[in-house]
Amino acid sequence: MKMAILGAGFIARSMSATINKMDEVTSYAVASRDYKKAEAFAKEFAFEKAYGSYEEMLSDPEVELVYVATPHSHHYEHVKLCLNHGKHVLCEKSFAINAKQTEEMFALALEKKLLLTEAIWTRYMPLRKTLDDIIASGVIGNVSMLTANLGYVINRVPRLLEPSLAGGALLDVGVYPINFALMVFGNDIERITSTAILTDKGVDAQNSITFEYKDGRMAVLNSTMMSQTDRLGIISGNKGFIIAENINNCERIRVYDLDQKEIACYEAPKQISGYEYEVRACIKAIQEGKLECEEMPHAETIRVMQIMDSLRKKWGVIYPGE
CATH class of the missing domain: 3.30.360.10 (Dihydrodipicolinate Reductase; domain 2)
Structure with a gap:
């Protein structure tokens, strides 16, 4: 399966180093808003292609699964962008900034009949x-x-x-x-x-x-x-x-x-980094035609976000736009 990374930051490096050692996936493409950064990243981690915009990478018909590695404040925007380009998505935790965003993201994935799951690796270990x-x-x-x-x-x-x-x-x-x-x-x-x-x-x-x-x-x-x-x-x-x-x-x-x-x-069994389990779970679900991974169902991600929403409300922690 040809995998792409959206975002070229710290967590993307860990995932890229992992999939390089997996037989089940190909390190196909990476995108950053800065093409030079994407180009250097692709060279370092042996990706076939580098893109200077997320939209350009997502327009590539060869991309099958996208790992969203941007800060969680941007997950809502970036996951929807992936889904609207017809791509399956593995999204880094925290899945979004609140439950409302989370529910909208899953609703779009179900509408598009695409896999969308949260990369909270503890669930897959x-x-x-x-x-x-x-x-x-x-x-x-x-x-x-x-x-x-x-x-x-x-x-x-x-x-x-x-x-x-x-x-x-x-x-x-x-x-x-x-x-x-x-x-x-x-x-x-x-x-x-x-x-x-x-x-x-x-x-x-x-x-x-x-x-x-x-x-x-x-x-x-x-x-x-x-x-x-x-x-x-x-x-x-x-x-x-x-x-x-x-x-x-x-x-x-x-x-x-x-x-x-x-x-x-x-x-723990010998592992590459631990990220490989969530990638394998995505591949298995996609091959079986499922829209969520049994290890981290949509309902569980929503539940976690609802809990965190209630905690922040009690503490008075409100993010811009909420």
């Missing part, structure tokens, strides 16, 4: 199913508590500071703990409480979120762009607990008993 299987086995008993965190010292990254670029910790890193909780505990949430520290420009620098589930389970989630965290996801039961190391690209899962003795360890 092999260890996700392993985690489900461990919990289902009952080895840690009845599960009642989950904690997850993610944070990096990224508070000097310009796009994260600007409301006009949908900045803040929530959409950039907080989306991972939220997805982790929904993957493990599901959507049957009774109440969400939270608090956030805002920057001078009015985006969240760090936040803490608690999901209270109807059956009494709780998930406590933290994200920050001010500090480096341990990136752990911890799932606790009445017979032991599980530690998922690095929730946004799980490296291993450790299982402990009530005496805090490690009783099992599951290592």
Whole structure:
């Protein structure tokens, strides 16, 4: 399958390095608003073609699947552009800036009969199913508590500071703990409480979120762009607990008993970068004529965006145009 990259920034580099090592796809084209940047990028990552405009690349009939790698503040515009040119789309997280945009994007994809899915890589990782299987086995008993965190010292990254670029910790890193909780505990949430520290420009620098589930389970989630965290996801039961190391690209899962003795360890399989799983999921879905990936259905992306909308509303974080 001939794959194209829309945007030639940091995340595009990671994806390009990945697909270069995959047999299932061809590194076909890259587009940037700056042709020289696209040309240099294409040369570095062995793309067949470079384009100085997104529209020009999307008009190329050879392009089959487009990875949208621009900032999430631009996803709504760029994904619609891809769909209106008849291209299947894998869109980087966060999928959009709010649920309204998200629903419109999916509606257009369904109308055009094209695949559109969110590139939230945690949903596609092999260890996700392993985690489900461990919990289902009952080895840690009845599960009642989950904690997850993610944070990096990224508070000097310009796009994260600007409301006009949908900045803040929530959409950039907080989306991972939220997805982790929904993957493990599901959507049957009774109440969400939270608090956030805002920057001078009015985006969240760090936040803490608690999901209270109807059956009494709780998930406590933290994200920050001010500090480096341990990136752990911890799932606790009445017979032991599980530690998922690095929730946004799980490296291993450790299982402990009530005496805090490690009783099992599951290592992630060897991978290129982790991005290959979402690309393979797209290829499989397209070949099967599906319009969404089973690993990250449209409804789940919408649910995450709705949660983040409700959090931002409580904090008073409003992006221009909303």
